[in-house]
Amino acid sequence: MNADGWQRLKALFGEALQREGSDRAAFVQDVSEQDEAIGRELKRLLTEDRRAGNFLEQPYVLSDSQATETPDEARDGPEPLSGRMIGPYELVRVISRGGMGTVYLAERADGQYRKSVAIKVVHPHLETANILRRFRNERQVLADLDHPNIVRLLDGAATGDGLPYLVMDYVEGTRIDSWCDSRDLSLRDRLKLFRKVCDAVQYAHERQVIHRDIKPANILVTTDGTPKLLDFGIAKLLNPNLYSETLDITVGAGPMTPEYASPEQLRGQSVSPATDVYSLGVLLYKLITGRLPYSLEGIEMSRLAQVVCDEEAVKPSAAMLEKAALPQDLDNVVLMALRKQPERRYPSAREFSADIDRILEHQPVRARKESLPYLCRKFVTRNLALVKVAAISAVMAVALVTGTQWFRGSAVAPVTDVSSIAVLPLENLSGDKDQEQFADGITDALISELARIHALRVISRTSIMSYKATRLRLPEIAHNLGVQTIAEGSVLRTGNRVRIALRLVDAPKDRALWSGSYEGELQDVLALQSRVAEAIAGEIHVTMSAPKERRVLRDRRVDVGAYDAYLKGRHEYLNDFNSLDSMTKAIDWFQRALALDSNYAPAYSGLADCYYMASGRFRLPNEAMPKAKSAALRAIQLDETLGEAHATLALVRSVYDYDRTEAEKEFKRAIELKPGDAQSRVWYASHLVAGGRVNEAMDEVERARKLDPVSPGLNGYIGAILYFAHRYDQIVRRMQPIAEMYPDLVEPRWWAAMAYEQKSEWAKAIANAEWCCGKLADPMTDSTDGFAQLGHMYAMSGRAADARRVLQEIIGLSARRHVSSYTTAILYAGLNERDETFRWLQKAWEDRQEDLAYVNVDPRLNAFHSDPRFAALLRNVGLGGR
Numbered sequence: 001m002n003a004d005g006w007q008r009l010k011a012l013f014g015e016a017l018q019r020e021g022s023d024r025a026a027f028v029q030d031v032s033e034q035d036e037a038i039g040r041e042l043k044r045l046l047t048e049d050r051r052a053g054n055f056l057e058q059p060y061v062l063s064d065s066q067a068t069e070t071p072d073e074a075r076d077g078p079e080p081l082s083g084r085m086i087g088p089y090e091l092v093r094v095i096s097r098g099g100m101g102t103v104y105l106a107e108r109a110d111g112q113y114r115k116s117v118a119i120k121v122v123h124p125h126l127e128t129a130n131i132l133r134r135f136r137n138e139r140q141v142l143a144d145l146d147h148p149n150i151v152r153l154l155d156g157a158a159t160g161d162g163l164p165y166l167v168m169d170y171v172e173g174t175r176i177d178s179w180c181d182s183r184d185l186s187l188r189d190r191l192k193l194f195r196k197v198c199d200a201v202q203y204a205h206e207r208q209v210i211h212r213d214i215k216p217a218n219i220l221v222t223t224d225g226t227p228k229l230l231d232f233g234i235a236k237l238l239n240p241n242l243y244s245e246t247l248d249i250t251v252g253a254g255p256m257t258p259e260y261a262s263p264e265q266l267r268g269q270s271v272s273p274a275t276d277v278y279s280l281g282v283l284l285y286k287l288i289t290g291r292l293p294y295s296l297e298g299i300e301m302s303r304l305a306q307v308v309c310d311e312e313a314v315k316p317s318a319a320m321l322e323k324a325a326l327p328q329d330l331d332n333v334v335l336m337a338l339r340k341q342p343e344r345r346y347p348s349a350r351e352f353s354a355d356i357d358r359i360l361e362h363q364p365v366r367a368r369k370e371s372l373p374y375l376c377r378k379f380v381t382r383n384l385a386l387v388k389v390a391a392i393s394a395v396m397a398v399a400l401v402t403g404t405q406w407f408r409g410s411a412v413a414p415v416t417d418v419s420s421i422a423v424l425p426l427e428n429l430s431g432d433k434d435q436e437q438f439a440d441g442i443t444d445a446l447i448s449e450l451a452r453i454h455a456l457r458v459i460s461r462t463s464i465m466s467y468k469a470t471r472l473r474l475p476e477i478a479h480n481l482g483v484q485t486i487a488e489g490s491v492l493r494t495g496n497r498v499r500i501a502l503r504l505v506d507a508p509k510d511r512a513l514w515s516g517s518y519e520g521e522l523q524d525v526l527a528l529q530s531r532v533a534e535a536i537a538g539e540i541h542v543t544m545s546a547p548k549e550r551r552v553l554r555d556r557r558v559d560v561g562a563y564d565a566y567l568k569g570r571h572e573y574l575n576d577f578n579s580l581d582s583m584t585k586a587i588d589w590f591q592r593a594l595a596l597d598s599n600y601a602p603a604y605s606g607l608a609d610c611y612y613m614a615s616g617r618f619r620l621p622n623e624a625m626p627k628a629k630s631a632a633l634r635a636i637q638l639d640e641t642l643g644e645a646h647a648t649l650a651l652v653r654s655v656y657d658y659d660r661t662e663a664e665k666e667f668k669r670a671i672e673l674k675p676g677d678a679q680s681r682v683w684y685a686s687h688l689v690a691g692g693r694v695n696e697a698m699d700e701v702e703r704a705r706k707l708d709p710v711s712p713g714l715n716g717y718i719g720a721i722l723y724f725a726h727r728y729d730q731i732v733r734r735m736q737p738i739a740e741m742y743p744d745l746v747e748p749r750w751w752a753a754m755a756y757e758q759k760s761e762w763a764k765a766i767a768n769a770e771w772c773c774g775k776l777a778d779p780m781t782d783s784t785d786g787f788a789q790l791g792h793m794y795a796m797s798g799r800a801a802d803a804r805r806v807l808q809e810i811i812g813l814s815a816r817r818h819v820s821s822y823t824t825a826i827l828y829a830g831l832n833e834r835d836e837t838f839r840w841l842q843k844a845w846e847d848r849q850e851d852l853a854y855v856n857v858d859p860r861l862n863a864f865h866s867d868p869r870f871a872a873l874l875r876n877v878g879l880g881g882r
Contacts (some may be wrong), residue, residue, distance in 0.1 A: 012042055025494050038208065063641055085109065086119060086165055087155065092328040105170060113478060116170040117154060121163050126622070144207055145389070149200035150229045166421030171228050174219030177286055187326070190287050191356050193227060198280060198353035199228040205273045205349060214272055214279035215260040216286065224304075258304055259292055266305040274342035277352055281337025281345075284356075288326070289319045293338055313338050329358075329365045336367040362477065420483040421540065422459040423447050425468040429492040439491040441567035442529065444498060446487075449533035451676030452643070456540070458676035461574070462711035478507030481709055487536060496522045496560065500532055504539055514539045523557040551817075553873040562597035565589050569606050573613075580618050586610050604635035612648055615656075620818060621848045625656040645672030647683055654687045658878040663687055678708035685721050689878070690854045694725045719751030723758075724857040731755035746772045750786070753793075762797035769793055784810060788823035803831055820844075822851040826860050838869045845876050852877050 012031055018025055028046065032039025034057045044400060058293050085093050088110035095103040101122050133150055143153050146328055155167035174182070176197070180190050204211060210231070211218075258266065262278035265271060285293045293313035296304050316334050317326040333355045339345045346352040348368075355365045375803045414538035423446050428439035443464070450458045459481050467477055489502035503515035516535055520528040569589030572582045588608045593603040611628035617623045622682045631651045635645035650666030653659045653730070667684040674680060685700035701718055708714045722731045732755050735748035753768035790808030813819055844852050856879045864870050 009041055009656055010036055012038065013046070016042060026622070049104045057454070060444065060758045069828050086121070086159055087157070087167070089117060089119060089167065091119065091696040097843065099284060106167075118168045118170045119165055119625055120168070121159075121165040130164055145204060145209065147200050147203045149196050149227055149589070150203065169228075171220050171222065173222045173228060176219040176221050176227055176283075176300055177219040180287055180292070187288060190303040191360060193221070193225070194280075194287060195353045195356055196227050197229060198356070200227070200815070201276050201280060202349040202353070204229075205276070208270055210273060211268035211276050211279075212255055212265070213260070214276055214283060214517070216283065217257075219283075244581060259296055260306075262342070263309040264342060266308055272342055273348060274345045277337055277349055278339075278342075279344045280349060280352060281334055284337070285313070285316055285319075285334055288330070289316050290317050293319075309340065312570070312855070327359055329355075329367070332367040333359065333365055364473070366472070369598050403453050406471040419455065420457040420459075421485045421487060422464060422477070422481045422483045422535070423448065423450065424477070424487075424488040425465060425484060425614045435491075435493055437567050437571040438564070441570060442491045442498075442525075444570065446533055446536075448644075448677075449529055450536065450672050453537060454675050456537070456676065457483070457706060458712075459679040460676075460708035460711065463708045463716060466710055474505055474507045474510050481776055482706065483507060485540060493522070498525060499530065500528065502536070504536065522560050522563070525563060526558060541656050559597040562593040562603070565593035565596065566600065566603045566606065566847070569593065569610075573606060573610055585617060587614075599638055601635045601639035601642055601645070604631045604638065605642055605648065606654075606877065608635060608648040610633035612651060616820070616850055621656060621850065625652055625848065627651050631655070641673055643670045643672075643677060643680060645675065646670035646673065647680040650687070651683050654690070655850040656848050658853065659680075660687070660878045670777075678704040678709060678711075678714060681707070682714060682717050682721070686717075686724075686854075689721050689724045692857060697721060697725060719747060719754075723751060723754050724854050724860075726857070726859060727760070728755035728758045754789070757796065759795050762793065766790070766797065767791050784813065784819045785823045786825045788820065790829045795827070795832075800831065803827065809829070811820060820849065820851070821847055822849045826858075829860055831863065832863075834864065834867065838867070838873075845873065855879070 001668070017025055024046075028042055029041055030037065062599065081095070085105070088108055089106040090109040091104040091106050093105050095105050095118065095411075102119050103118055103120045106117050106119045143156070146152065151171055152169045153166060154169065156165065176193070179185075180193070185193070197214075201211060201214065212232060215230075218231060220228050222228065260279045260282045262271075262275045265275060282293060284290070294307050296307060296309060313335060315331045317328070317331050320326065333352075336355075337345055337710050346355070351366070355367055358365045393446055421881055423443060426439045426446075428435050428444045444461050446460050447458060447464065449455060451460075463481060472480075474488075478484070478486055484507065486505045486507040487502055488505065489500060492499045492501075497519060498521075499517060499519040501515075501517040504513040505511065506513050518528060518532050518535075558754065565587070569586045569592075572586035572589060575582050587607065590603045590606045590610065594607075597603075608628045608631035611619075611624045611631060615624035615628065618624075628648065632645050632649035632652065635642055639645070646666050647670035650663045650670060653663035653666055657663075664687070667680070667687060668678070670680045671684065681700045681704040685697040685704065688694075688697035688700065701721055704714060705718065719731055719735055721735070722728075731751050735752045735755075737746065738748040747770045750772045753772065754764035754766045756762075756768065769786070772788055773786050787806060788810055790802045791810070793802035794800070794806065809818055809828065810824055814824070821840050821843040825837050825844060827841060828836040841852070841855070851858075852873075855877060856874055861870070
């Protein structure tokens with residue numbers, strides 16, 4: 001092409017860049033019809049521009065053995081600049097050339113010292129404002145990356161006639177896959193080398209730079225075994241505000257090498273650090289197997305994208321060119337990096353590298369096999385039309401038979417001796433984060449339904465939710481929870497239909513036992529939940545029976561709006577019942593549910609829980625407890641089989657009505673209806689210990705612990721029961737590991753402080769109590785109970801002046817707002833002021849304080865038992881004779 005042709009091409013290229021979409025395509029077509037050669041070159045330049053995103057689209061450093069002649073398609077361009085001086089460097093020869101620029105090997109020639117460098121120069125015909133702006137910004141990207149495994153930028157400016165250039169280290173090395181193969185590196189050495197590449201990528205990510213084209217050709221290994229990551233020229237910045245000029249960070253058909261590109265790149269979607277994690281996964285796959293994860297040779301781009309986006313990669317161990325044993329964990333690690341959705345991959349290159357290190361150190365990895373929910377979703381995605389037809393057909397068929405739902409299940413292996421189960425949080429397949437509460441609600445409902453089975457130990461929700469989005473393997477989860485069987489699955493809600501897919505796994509062996517899927521109308525969700533639970537029970541050979549009243553109620557259709565409001569209320573309540581904001585929102589949602597369906601019993605039960613938890617925290621007991629009682633009674637009136645409503649009513653009877661006989665009946669009814677409910681059992685244990693029935697209380701505590709083994713909240717509640725059982729050494733032993741596991745959690749440290757006080761270990765008691773009070777923004781307003789108890793410790797340890805200082809602050813606050821009269825009495829008891837102690841205990845009786853229910857076993861009041869006023873107090877709270 002002559003000079004006039006290049007000038008015309010330059011002008012056409014600039015004009016094409018100003019156009020988009022179909023307008024650009026039409027413009028290129030017109031040019032091609034007028035001049036086929038110019039049109040062909042214009043298409044090539046536009047393709048290079050789209051693939052590169054800037055002029056740095058080709059590898060800029062090669063070993064001598066890799067250096068080739070200038071590509072044929074570039075020979076017709078302007079003469080190369082070999083022999084010319086750029087700054088202090090003399091251009092020696094062309095290393096490579098692409099559509100945007102030429103890379104030269106250069107030598108320093110100013111006599112100062114000798115050094116070989118790589119210099120990249122923009123083609124003269126591309127001096128458009130767009131290209132120059134990209135050049136300046138990309139130069140800044142490289143200048144900010146200073147890492148031993150990333151090729152360094154040494155300089156950058158423009159020649160005397162205005163051509164922008166970059167000066168970079170010249171690396172003499174071999175591409176990483178060839179380097180490994182030529183030296184027949186062991187698997188262990190390949191993994192170590194790969195970790196260094198991960199370090200370089202992580203370093204770039206921390207500076208908000210995504211590489212976007214990680215592949216063997218962009219990683220050279222020097223003679224001393226140091227990998228060097230090349231070609232950040234097509235990188236994207238996560239934060240363009242870091243630099244003074246505006247970056248074009250739109251993502252369309254972005255720069256990439258298709259064989260190593262992530263699904264989101266092939267779809268033209270936004271990139272993120274997870275994009276590089278995927279490419280690292282392909283790179284590692286290639287290093288350990290000699291192959292790519294997919295068979296892509298000779299297929300068209302559209303088919304290639306379909307394969308990468310939809311088909312599952314073959315396990316590395318199954319793709320080995322030479323059969324050799326690979327650790328099973330390595331399969332899981334590589335396949336996790338290659339997951340289709342970015343959010344399901346490793347969150348960073350550092351986490352990816354850490355799992356590789358765990359393999360090298362023979363430690364458990366975080367990566368797990370793909371779950372059933374994910375595989376179900378992929379099936380639906382690939383077979384959407386088929387699934388729609390099948391769903392419609394199924395609904396029509398079932399409508400003729402049952403009018404409600406359909407079921408499909410298959411036994412994979414016989415199930416034997418299964419007496420314990422954990423239902424892991426069901427995955428939300430909708431893609432809508434607002435539906436997370438719905439998926440959690442279905443999980444909660446299944447746990448609740450299974451908890452009704454007497455022959456089955458079902459792990460409680462609070463322990464289960466700690467494994468949401470976990471990367472732990474199923475055998476490890478089973479070991480932590482002490483179960484034989486794990487149920488995992490997914491929920492898909494589309495419009496007014498809901499689909500639940502489940503599988504049962506023999507967890508210690510990580511072996512599938514059974515799988516099934518269920519679908520129904522959302523209005524029939526209660527019946528759907530019950531039938532899913534019944535199917536699980538049937539597969540594990542336990543009997544699930546329900547009273548006639550329960551069977552009628554579960555088949556009742558629900559108002560969808562009321563059900564959604566109930567789930568949102570439940571979510572707020574469980575999210576943080578110690579927060580006034582969450583408690584207020586929960587009450588509001590439950591009331592909305594009842595406004596839509598005044599006979600919805602679970603919403604009344606939810607209100608009962610909220611009002612009970614608000615008592616003494618956010619509302620006076622005389623205000624909150626009657627509302628809790630009324631709501632629980634209404635829930636039971638509507639559904640007598642609601643064990644949780646019976647449990648809340650029992651607690652109100654015990655700690656507010658002080659009616660221990662009725663409380664006992666309600667607790668037993670709650671446990672009869674729902675034996676697998678840990679909360680009911682721990683509440684019952686607190687009732688038992690208050691009555692001095694310590695051994696029975698400890699039995700219930702042990703049952704609750706097995707049902708909820710990893711819940712820090714439950715273990716904190718157990719601390720209170722052990723305290724009133726006067727088992728102080730047990731408190732210290734039990735709370736210490738919890739405090740170590742949850743260093744910011746107050747409850748274990750608090751009960752340890754209380755135990756140390758009773759053991760007269762004042763220094764430990766006060767140190768722990770002061771730490772707990774220090775965790776509160778303002779101990780005097782956030783927790784007067786804790787502050788008063790600290791004052792009691794001061795008094796008992798001989799620090800009377802400090803105790804009285806605390807007392808004066810509490811008395812002053814009581815003139816402005818409600819403070820706990822019971823803990824104020826405790827502080828006076830520490831100072832041995834008997835009259836004031838009983839005056840405040842009488843006020844606690846008038847306020848109906850919950851703490852008064854445990855006055856008989858509170859060790860802080862032992863010295864007052866002989867006073868006649870104490871006997872009268874016991875009679876008032878149902879703990880003494882009449």
